Amino acid sequence: MGKIMAIALNTFRESIRDRIFYSLLFFAVVLILFSMVLSNLTIGDPLKIIKDFGLGSISIVGTLIAIFVGIGMVYKEMEKRTIFVILSKPLARWQFLIGKYFGLSLTILVEVAVMSILLFVLCFLYVPQVPWNLLYAIIPIFFEIVLILAVAFLFSTFSTSFLSGMFTLSIFIIGHFTRDLKSIAQTTQDAVFQAFSNVLYYVLPNLEYLNYKTRVVHHLGITIFEVMLSLVYAIFYTTVVLLIAIFIFQRRDIN
Amino acid sequence: MGNVTGSAAIKIRALQKTFSNGWGKRSVIIKNLNLDIMDNEIFGYLGANGAGKTTTFKLMLGLIFPDKGDVFFWEKPAADYKNRSFIGYLPENPYFYSYLTAEESLDFYASLFDMNTTVKKQRVAEMLHLVGLNHAKDLQLRKFSRGMLQRIGIAQAMINDPKLLILDEPMSGLDPMGRKDMRDIILNCRDQGKTVIFSSHIISDVELICDRASILSKGELKQVVEMDDRQNTEDSIWEIICQGNALDISTIKEYGKIKHLVTGNRNIFSTTDKGLANRMMDEIKNQGLDLISFGSRRKNIEDIYIKSVNVEGKNHG
Numbered sequence: 001m002g003k004i005m006a007i008a009l010n011t012f013r014e015s016i017r018d019r020i021f022y023s024l025l026f027f028a029v030v031l032i033l034f035s036m037v038l039s040n041l042t043i044g045d046p047l048k049i050i051k052d053f054g055l056g057s058i059s060i061v062g063t064l065i066a067i068f069v070g071i072g073m074v075y076k077e078m079e080k081r082t083i084f085v086i087l088s089k090p091l092a093r094w095q096f097l098i099g100k101y102f103g104l105s106l107t108i109l110v111e112v113a114v115m116s117i118l119l120f121v122l123c124f125l126y127v128p129q130v131p132w133n134l135l136y137a138i139i140p141i142f143f144e145i146v147l148i149l150a151v152a153f154l155f156s157t158f159s160t161s162f163l164s165g166m167f168t169l170s171i172f173i174i175g176h177f178t179r180d181l182k183s184i185a186q187t188t189q190d191a192v193f194q195a196f197s198n199v200l201y202y203v204l205p206n207l208e209y210l211n212y213k214t215r216v217v218h219h220l221g222i223t224i225f226e227v228m229l230s231l232v233y234a235i236f237y238t239t240v241v242l243l244i245a246i247f248i249f250q251r252r253d254i255n
Numbered sequence: 256m257g258n259v260t261g262s263a264a265i266k267i268r269a270l271q272k273t274f275s276n277g278w279g280k281r282s283v284i285i286k287n288l289n290l291d292i293m294d295n296e297i298f299g300y301l302g303a304n305g306a307g308k309t310t311t312f313k314l315m316l317g318l319i320f321p322d323k324g325d326v327f328f329w330e331k332p333a334a335d336y337k338n339r340s341f342i343g344y345l346p347e348n349p350y351f352y353s354y355l356t357a358e359e360s361l362d363f364y365a366s367l368f369d370m371n372t373t374v375k376k377q378r379v380a381e382m383l384h385l386v387g388l389n390h391a392k393d394l395q396l397r398k399f400s401r402g403m404l405q406r407i408g409i410a411q412a413m414i415n416d417p418k419l420l421i422l423d424e425p426m427s428g429l430d431p432m433g434r435k436d437m438r439d440i441i442l443n444c445r446d447q448g449k450t451v452i453f454s455s456h457i458i459s460d461v462e463l464i465c466d467r468a469s470i471l472s473k474g475e476l477k478q479v480v481e482m483d484d485r486q487n488t489e490d491s492i493w494e495i496i497c498q499g500n501a502l503d504i505s506t507i508k509e510y511g512k513i514k515h516l517v518t519g520n521r522n523i524f525s526t527t528d529k530g531l532a533n534r535m536m537d538e539i540k541n542q543g544l545d546l547i548s549f550g551s552r553r554k555n556i557e558d559i560y561i562k563s564v565n566v567e568g569k570n571h572g
Contacts, residue, residue: 003366010352013354014355085364085408090339091336255313
């Protein structure tokens, strides 16, 4: 466990010093501040618009960070050849992979926390009370991002940075529409399309399970049990993806 | 750590590695390699670029997997990652996490071994001192020069006080002072009872410090040379350097056996025949030229290297 911790802390330290982290964080801050402008321009409850836009920003920027850092997991390490020194130490490959995963998850946690605090402050300025219910949306968003991170890891164990990025982004997008895809398929008579959409529905992550944004913003009822169930789903899916990544990574040549 | 003196530090048996080069074709990188590196020796692993030196090291360290064959460190399978706890590895042109400082990097690599915090701190300080980077310990590695990175490379390789050091082109990227430091570090390792194998395509580096050397060409082991043996061979080379007017060589019948080189008003003669060399000396004295040096040098490993690689070339050609 000590070695995994060492890798995790090192990864965290390296990634929060990287410029890309700050540029994306800056982008997130600008986005959230932009929601103020937007709320003035739009008809409706400005607080709802800020919340809606803010939560969306956290989700999008967090996912972008997960993809950027996740795809670099193996490929960038190999490109920069930092991996040779690490793996020549008495360290199992799975320890390296899990350590990196925890380190990057920690980086994302910091990013999500910074953006969330900013959003809380902004909401507080409009209505002086802490909008704790936003956490019902933010915590599932975090789990969604680390799930996407695991997917990026998986692709990076066998593919180049660019392709991994493309694949992961596609999974993120399709992951939000699998349910729609399935219902569309149901209305057609095309058996092949139905089978295809069924496969997508069951194999790809259903990221809508983790999307509580709209319900939180419009104060629709959410039970803790429901959220917990979503988180268990995310944890289970993430674990399976990581196990597949380890399976591939253990067997490949590090050239 | 189970150190058995006299046993093989590294035992390589029937090692084979092929790489796919697309369309189902495979090229052989390492071909049936058998090699023993003895305990407490400095072993030079010579070969041209692309001969398979780095591949051999990566196979030893489990970075890539062999098609066939085995590697053992003191009879323990190298494939088991736990057996890397007494090994230090310096890759060719090492790269490190660029946003970490020198001290943080070494501390990080130390934490991948079972070391307590006190020992870790002490080792990091010792290593920074050993490679002469104490002054730069708080500098991020992205600001380091090639030579400084190479020094960090050797420091991380020795952070666990390894019994065996595997160094891939340790002298590359170093200035003359750095090369000398690296040689001293390697020689010191032998004094401390460690075993060192290092690869190089620069022959003089190997000649200066190795106990034995092997020559690898196109993935095949050509020859293993004992450095001490070279003194006993018949073909020592005698070399005479003199200065002055042009030398009249008409009196020496076997002139054909002498290599003659002229630079400015200097003459350099070399031959493997000691008697002939002595007669040349007399002639130089008679003709009143200034003698600058006269001596024998051991058969050069370069000669051995070129010979064995040439044989290879002819076989293939």
